Amino acid sequence: MAERETWTTRLGFILAAVGSAVGLGNIWRFPFLAADSGGGAFLVVYLIAILIVGIPALLAEFVIGRRANVDAIGAFREIGKGNWRFIGAVGVLASFWTLSYYSVIGGWVFRYVFGSATGSALAEPEAYFGAVSVGSSSVLTHIVFMAITIGVVAFGIERGIELATKFMVPSIVVLLLGLAAYAFTLPNAAPGYEFLFNPDFGTISSNLAQIIPAATGQALFSLSVGFSVMITYASYLGEDDSLGADGLTIAVTNTFIGILAGMVVLPLLFAGGLSVGAAGGGGPGAVFVAIPIALGDFPSLIGQIIGIVFFFVVLIAALSSAISLLEAPVAYVVDEFGVPRMQATAGIGGSAFVLGIPSAWDTAWLTWFDGLGVALLLPITVLFVVIFVGWILGDDAIDEIKKGMGGDSFGTVWLWSLRTFVLLAVVVVFLLNIHDLFFTVDEGTYIIPPPLQ
Numbered sequence: 001m002a003e004r005e006t007w008t009t010r011l012g013f014i015l016a017a018v019g020s021a022v023g024l025g026n027i028w029r030f031p032f033l034a035a036d037s038g039g040g041a042f043l044v045v046y047l048i049a050i051l052i053v054g055i056p057a058l059l060a061e062f063v064i065g066r067r068a069n070v071d072a073i074g075a076f077r078e079i080g081k082g083n084w085r086f087i088g089a090v091g092v093l094a095s096f097w098t099l100s101y102y103s104v105i106g107g108w109v110f111r112y113v114f115g116s117a118t119g120s121a122l123a124e125p126e127a128y129f130g131a132v133s134v135g136s137s138s139v140l141t142h143i144v145f146m147a148i149t150i151g152v153v154a155f156g157i158e159r160g161i162e163l164a165t166k167f168m169v170p171s172i173v174v175l176l177l178g179l180a181a182y183a184f185t186l187p188n189a190a191p192g193y194e195f196l197f198n199p200d201f202g203t204i205s206s207n208l209a210q211i212i213p214a215a216t217g218q219a220l221f222s223l224s225v226g227f228s229v230m231i232t233y234a235s236y237l238g239e240d241d242s243l244g245a246d247g248l249t250i251a252v253t254n255t256f257i258g259i260l261a262g263m264v265v266l267p268l269l270f271a272g273g274l275s276v277g278a279a280g281g282g283g284p285g286a287v288f289v290a291i292p293i294a295l296g297d298f299p300s301l302i303g304q305i306i307g308i309v310f311f312f313v314v315l316i317a318a319l320s321s322a323i324s325l326l327e328a329p330v331a332y333v334v335d336e337f338g339v340p341r342m343q344a345t346a347g348i349g350g351s352a353f354v355l356g357i358p359s360a361w362d363t364a365w366l367t368w369f370d371g372l373g374v375a376l377l378l379p380i381t382v383l384f385v386v387i388f389v390g391w392i393l394g395d396d397a398i399d400e401i402k403k404g405m406g407g408d409s410f411g412t413v414w415l416w417s418l419r420t421f422v423l424l425a426v427v428v429v430f431l432l433n434i435h436d437l438f439f440t441v442d443e444g445t446y447i448i449p450p451p452l453q
């Protein structure tokens with residue numbers, strides 16, 4: 001068999017991981033979660049969750065991946081703990097599951113770049129979203145997005161993912177900075193910033209049981225933890241650079257880009273005279289309806305240009321995440337069964353496309369897929385990753401994280417954080433999610449798939 005590929009540079013790995021982290025989660029999922037849960041209040045809990053749960057868990061996935069240098073399921077066998085392979089399997093399932101509907105939304109974004117250019121997306125936003133987000137039109141753009149994703153992953157690590165993300169991530173930053181600078185000049189930008197940065201602590205304390213799991217789930221989703229993706233990406237690391245430094249760089253960049261996206265989205269909404277409720281009430285349609293409504297109020301050429309740039313940024317952010325979601329199952333099939341990468345990519349991408357058809361057809365299904373993936377599959381994987389690295393790998397994990405770093409203290413503090421409060425936090429989130437899924441009557445309907453319209 002050909003030798004397994006590795007990232008050509010350390011920066012290549014960091015950019016690919018940032019590309020995975022920065023995606024629809026930052027721009028599509030975050031605003032409507034935040035709007036539902038008190039804006040700035042949600043941001044505060046989210047940032048705390050990134051710091052005390054997200055980063056330690058991200059490093060745990062890195063440790064597994066780099067130690068094994070093989071796909072996320074085989075990794076457990078390679079480390080000598082084959083009985084724990086189910087963790088990698090649930091993660092790979094989660095990435096495949098998520099890819100199916102992520103590509104549907106990616107397809108809408110693709111459509112919106114053109115809809116902004118022609119102005120049709122901005123003329124009657126609700127009708128436009130209603131037309132492109134369901135039925136055959138949505139299936140068609142889902143195919144296009146999935147095909148592009150397959151096209152990148154088929155070229156492998158160096159010539160596919162690393163090369164693509166080397167262009168994508170810097171473009172996201174530059175274009176978002178430009179949009180944020182423009183948003184700053186808008187007359188009503190201030191209330192947008194205020195909503196984002198001025199937490200209402202009353203909201204936090206009265207909705208703790210709802211905000212904590214939502215913010216922690218979002219923190220993990222946003223860092224791409226719990227999907228076997230970061231295990232897979234770290235498995236292509238050759239040299240032993242500091243995982244701690246890399247993880248921190250990735251998390252900080254992801255958070256920075258997320259906040260930057262908020263500094264574009266919220267001023268636009270407020271400048272367009274919309275309340276934040278417009279971003280919250282719409283569920284998956286939030287940014288697709290609210291942003292075009294706001295842009296429709298601008299002089300038409302400006303509205304179109306901002307629309308094109310905005311949706312183009314979202315498109316590359318979504319693509320660089322989708323390729324990581326596809327890579328996790330592809331690596332499994334390639335490494336474990338020796339299937340050529342081209343075939344593996346086409347087969348798995350094609351199957352994820354089929355699984356995504358109900359979500360493309362009817363947004364109720366998309367919400368169901370998103371709910372079940374993030375509330376169930378993700379916490380199961382993270383829970384067991386944390387137990388595994390904290391309590392089963394133990395000192396071996398410290399050995400791995402120590403490489404390229406020197407000194408024991410960081411590793412020891414990290415390991416004990418995993419063993420104690422990270423584990424506790426993940427258990428609490430897991431239980432609250434289970435409670436919501438199975439026992440809350442109005443929201444508990446999640447567990448039952450919606451009828452197909």
Ligand code: PFF
Nearest residue numbers: 021023024025222224227229
């Ligand atoms: N982190 C991505 C986002 O915030 O949009 C979504 C994602 C990508 C989740 C890859 C999980 C993953 F493995």
